[in-house]
Amino acid sequence: MPNATCSLCGHQADTEEAPLTWATSVENGRKLLYCDRCARDNVRSIEGKLDSAWW
Template structure:
């Protein structure tokens, strides 16, 4: 995966702020306005229809 983060930076859920050291397979990555946004499993499940509809996270 081509990740722009520095290796020592944790991943942060763009919705709730949950942090992890390594990207779990259950998280979702979204490209919005040229930037990557990561969403934890709980936030992705709560907003799956909006994600699949390709709505920017600012709309959910």
């Protein structure tokens, strides 16, 4: 199984599971992961449930 990968920047985690500091989002039925840096930079958009296309 591949390592967890950020859906925005492509950063890969060291493990298959996303670290606790990463954010998870569901868009159009797909589970997306965001690394801690991308999640921090876009926290308002994530909490506002905006599609990542709008970021």
